[in-house]
Amino acid sequence: MGEVVNLNRVRKAKAREAAAGEAAANRAKHGRTRAERERDAEAEARRRALLDGARLEGDAVDPPDRSGR
Structure with missing residues (x-):
């Protein structure tokens, strides 16, 4: 005789696996690695330093308020 299986648990486990697969695909598609974020932050810092120089x-750091107040 076969093993007793709780169908709700099987269904939910299958849904979790599908969601995990979709999440991994989204991370690969939209996510950025730490190195990419750090490289972009360094480039932004260089750009700001060049502009400040x-x-x-x-x-003035901020443009004057032109609203008349």
């Missing part, structure tokens, strides 16, 4: 002495 080209700033004139009298330039």
